[in-house]
Amino acid sequence: MDYRVIKEGDIFLLTEPNGDITENNEAGHGLYTKDTRFLSRLELLIDGEKPSVLSSNADKSYFASIRLMKVRQDEGAIELLRERFIYQGVLYERITLTNFFPDSRTFDFSAGFDADFQDMFLVRKYRTGETGEITGREAGERQLSIRYQGKDDIVRETVIEWNQDESGIDPQGIVHFTMTLQPQESQQICFVITPVLAGEKAEPLAYEEALRLLEQSYDSWYGETTRVTSNMEVFDGLYRRGVQDLRMLMTDVGYGDTPVAGLPWFAVPFGRDSLITSLFMLPLNPEKAKGTLRTLAAYQGTKVDAWRDEQPGKIMHEIRFGELVNTNQSPFSPYYGTVDSTPLFLVLIAEYVRWTGDLALVEELKPNIERALGWIDGIIEGTGAGFLTYHQEAEKGFPNQGWKDSSNSIVHQTGQYAATPIALSEVQGYVYQAKKGLAPIMAVLGDQALADKLELEAEAFKARFEEAFWMEDEQFYAVALDREQQQVRSVTSNPGHLLMTGLPDAARAEQVAERLTAKDMFNGYGVRTMSTEAAGYYPMSYHNGSVWPHDNGMILLGLSRLGFKREANQMISGLLEASKSFEYQRLPELFCGYGSELGGPVPYPTTCSPQAWSGATSFVFLQAMLGLAPDAIARKIVMNPFLPDLFNELTAERVRIGDGHLSVKLTRTPDSVQVDIIENTTGYELVL
Incomplete structure (x- = not known):
């Protein structure tokens, strides 16, 4: 650097x-x-x-x-x-x-x-x-x-x-x-x-x-987080780097520690970035998600304010504390121009409960949950198309409001930019996952009416999505629907996030996984943000051909949950190889989409490093290799482990689940992976 x-x-x-x-x-x-x-x-x-x-x-x-x-x-x-x-x-x-x-x-x-x-x-x-x-x-x-x-x-x-x-x-x-x-x-x-x-x-x-x-404070942090060792020093180094960087990137603005987006320019709480980072950190220490949830709940939108793209129930995009914000010369006090923070807020709550069983936090945040659901449903019903869309209202806000928020990121195969309101594919997946994940939690809390409502809405939403977004000729999902509800048919990484949400039908999920790791999408180190065959592809583009580690992390969560071990192996191996080329083995915000035949990943000219969701990607590697899917509501832990190429063993010590810990060792054998449970103090049923 x-x-x-x-x-x-x-x-x-x-x-x-x-x-x-x-x-x-x-x-x-x-x-x-x-x-x-x-x-x-x-x-x-x-x-x-x-x-x-x-x-x-x-x-x-x-x-x-x-x-x-x-x-x-x-x-x-x-x-x-x-x-x-x-x-x-x-x-x-x-x-x-x-x-x-x-x-x-x-x-x-x-x-x-x-x-x-x-x-x-x-x-x-x-x-x-x-x-x-x-x-x-x-x-x-x-x-x-x-x-x-x-x-x-x-x-x-x-x-x-x-x-x-x-x-x-x-x-x-x-x-x-x-x-x-x-x-x-x-x-x-x-x-x-x-x-x-x-x-x-x-x-x-x-x-x-x-x-x-x-x-001493760093030693305390290390003592509170999952310890990992393997025969692969490159993975151990990347994991240690992530653990250390995430400690540095934590900030408390009054509601508990939350990860900021990244250094140097985004050292403040974000909606999307802090939520995705906290999602990745669940196998590191799920307790660390509480500060993020409470911080974002505290700043949840309360009124209609076009200056800040604020609406009641909406979760913020970014908050700033400087002179321009304090004098209303900038709308970031906070700014709400993001479509995915609100469903991701609900996704993180549901996933946090699966790891911890902490229903008290859900009861504390239930008014925020209901307001977030109300905002989502209001937008879905208001579009007439039945999907969650975005449209810029703030004069100084963002025209695109998904994670690919640059102005040229949603582009048709003709090269024309999609007109808003836009419905992004991955955002619909987050909505589905949020409702499916919250339903059993609400049932346990005694709100059966809300639980049933969420289940019915999720299934109807899934059917609408499959019909509207699937591109039969590409055997892939469209990145978005535009203002006219026409498919934006560029092949991108966005639909890869759907694998995590459980939305796609099984056959289509398999086709998505195959395409994401095909040559036009996978550059040898990771999944590109856009296919080399798309009209908008440019390997040095911020969002239209580059490789983002966190984007790969979201995809990897889905590959792991669905058992796509070959594709997960390809992704973990590629990103580990890429990490060798960066200072202190620190995965950056992004790197260029050029292929591995150049001999190494090509750095992006301007990039944040360290960045929270990139630093936390190694925690997803751990979860994927363990094949770990805890469910504290059902008091059950499911493991479907695998070891990528070059890994012979992996040990994870004191993974926090529920009120206890799980320690496990994986060892490669000629025919499979041997699983040794070193410690299980959770009291939950363990299913291999």
């Missing part, structure tokens, strides 16, 4: 690989919280010159270590080791300076700081708007502060503190230290940088204490 990023809670730091934030950079580097850049310059110099990079390591999601050196020919060098992390609202950076000259050296070490307090949308050039102004800069003893008065009447401040006496601070915000070091002598300077919002300032700890507590 051409950047370094670390995050903890609501704060993230984005810098160049050398650790600097330079002024007027086009990449948007900075220290951010609440969608505001609290640091727009952080630059280290020795005698007024930049040191060069020796190494830049961010293998730990939460900690960066960068080694720099100021060299003078062959005489020697001054080395700088930058070690940084974020904990409880404070950025800590420790600089260790070492003299590798053969004699004593005196030099000027300086650190330049500034803050512009730009809204995230302005940094990304995604919006324009009226903003506030810098109202004060103050330098004190071992301290520098910059204050900003926003148009939203919120005072924001950046406080920079350090632990050594400086030799001076110039008007440009550069702090100078005159240093004298003997040969191989080291000296440390620690900076702590604290964003202050409306007077709320976190109190910094000692560097070592803050780091100890941060690492």
Whole structure:
């Protein structure tokens, strides 16, 4: 990557690989919280010159270590080791300076700081708007502060503190230290940088204490999640990377931890992204879904507001907290322009109960469930076609409102873009899965009338879908129906999500699985978003030919549930091979759709990494290999396991199901896969 990023809670730091934030950079580097850049310059110099990079390591999601050196020919060098992390609202950076000259050296070490307090949308050039102004800069003893008065009447401040006496601070915000070091002598300077919002300032700890507590929190996270080992180090590494990255990407905005979408630009709760990530995280630790469900329930739509595409019962797409949102210059407060978040909210509730049996959360959220069902039914009945559709109302919203939300993503075979209202194939699957999944839960809770209603509606919906979306000549489902209820006949990955939902008839599900892994759809590493035979195909397109790991994860959930082991093997093996090519074996948001004959996956030019639903895809690999389908309502666990090529064994320890745990080992034998149950404290019947 051409950047370094670390995050903890609501704060993230984005810098160049050398650790600097330079002024007027086009990449948007900075220290951010609440969608505001609290640091727009952080630059280290020795005698007024930049040191060069020796190494830049961010293998730990939460900690960066960068080694720099100021060299003078062959005489020697001054080395700088930058070690940084974020904990409880404070950025800590420790600089260790070492003299590798053969004699004593005196030099000027300086650190330049500034803050512009730009809204995230302005940094990304995604919006324009009226903003506030810098109202004060103050330098004190071992301290520098910059204050900003926003148009939203919120005072924001950046406080920079350090632990050594400086030799001076110039008007440009550069702090100078005159240093004298003997040969191989080291000296440390620690900076702590604290964003202050409306007077709320976190109190910094000692560097070592803050780091100890941060690492302790990661150890607790690892202890709460499923442990996995296998004979395939590439899988073990990808799984460990996902576990670590998901811990970093969790954020609590007041209703419990929820995964944000990704770094650097989407470090906020999303509807679709947070829900799909939480769905993938169920075999990791199903308890982690509760924060997502409560957060999205808290922001559920309550009124008709075209400015934000809001409607009663609708689940949000994205929420922001910056100056433009606070002054109603942007509709993301939150913005509701998504068609799939609402049914996915219901899908996650049903799947969460299957893993946990937690009916208390369903009772708590039942008003939200009923409002979400009401919104879905209102749209379905209002279209006249009997499907859940979307149409942009907000002037500054999104024209396409499924997961492929770019403006060119829903395209006919003629090359023309489909006109809205649009009914997406996978969204209809989510509606079906939500109603089928909630029906038995409502029956257990004593609402038999609602349970029967959901069952009847789901079956009628399935029949309508099969008739309207199936393309007989392609033996595949259309990606969507357009405004005229005509099929959008491009072959895409979207119908692959239907396998997870249980909607397709068995014969058609088999045909879908075969087509998804055929050469025009599978590029050797994963399923493309669009067939190479489609008119809109372009391998570098964001949504029309690229490969998205999370998209493959959704498909893989379905392949696993339906027992399509050959196709699941192909998908897991391809993505594992792709992961070897990316820094820290971190699957990115997406990569290009070029075939594997090029020797490796082709990176997409601009992509978020780490990203939550990509990081969580390895958890789906685990669920697929175990063939694990718990049903806490029926007090039963079904396993239909398999081991992909090159796997000889897999052990999963302390998978949380119900009130207990399941630990299991799979071993390849000449004829099958041997299953050894190491521990089962769930009390549920286990069916192999």
